[in-house]
Amino acid sequence: MNFSQHRRGIVRAIAVVMSLALPLVIAISSADARIGGGGSSGSRGTRTFSAPPSTTTAPGTAQPFNRTFAQPGSPGAPAATGGFFNRPGMGMLGGLAAGFLGAGLLGMLFGGGMFSGLGGLSSILGLMLQIGLIIIVVRLAMSWWQRRHAPASAYAGPAPGAAASPGAQPSFRSGMGFGLGSGSAPLEILPADYEAFELLLGEIQAAWSNEDIAKLHTLATPEMVSYFSKDLEENKARNQVNKVSGTKLLQGDLAEAWREGDTDFASVAMRFSLVDQTLDRTSGRLVAGSEQPTEVTEVWTFLRARGGNWELSAIQQTS
Structure with a gap:
């Protein structure tokens, strides 16, 4: 008995x-497929340890980074005791x-x-x-x-239903699917910049799918490429390859834009669809993902040196 x-x-x-x-196992296995491992990686300059403001596209909170080269003691970051x-x-x-x-x-x-x-x-x-x-x-x-x-930004757009400030540029949605916010941001983001963000979204996904590290070096910061390289090596160790296709921006808007010295930063919330499949490298058998498009909402941060091109600096998941 x-x-x-x-x-x-x-x-x-x-x-x-x-x-x-x-x-937890199911969540981890499904999140590990697409570029960035479904986590939050990279750096946002001195704002790495502060959450970007919520937007219409991403009304929740961007998750803190679980992979970053930034140090908690850097200017603008809260001290951490470890x-x-x-x-x-x-x-x-x-x-x-x-x-x-x-x-x-x-x-x-x-x-x-x-x-x-x-x-x-x-x-x-x-x-x-x-x-x-x-x-x-x-x-x-x-x-x-x-x-x-979560810190509130003085440059975030007005809340839904709030009256616009006098002289503010009215919001409108561009042909690229981005909603261009008010003109009160300290760094002006032009339609050409939004076009560059959408182009980077597609090119980075394609380079990841093709495992083209050299191409990724031209599209993202060395920090982000180091994470992508590690993730691709782990896929190879499992004899798997992650294929992404049909990336299409559905909606996007600016969370915040600012300047640090000679470097410009822009954090952009993006909702996009893509076909995300993880295949067995030898047989081509579907291991994870689906042949049907899925929707993803993430906050991507881009940076550029003064007069240079935009590069991907960070990817954050939203909650």
């Missing part, structure tokens, strides 16, 4: 852990999470924890469950905290 109860307890513990882990749970603004929550994790470790070492009555194996499973719950809670809390404290 005791053995049967013990076995059922272990099965229940495994089921709980798998139910928590499976959605460590997994010590994200900016997460001191109290980080301490609680670390405390729970420490308690879980002690529970495993001394036979306690959430499943203390089931023996050593179930103690480990209990620890895994606790860690999974902690990660989920911390991520939800971080997302809430970032939305609550």
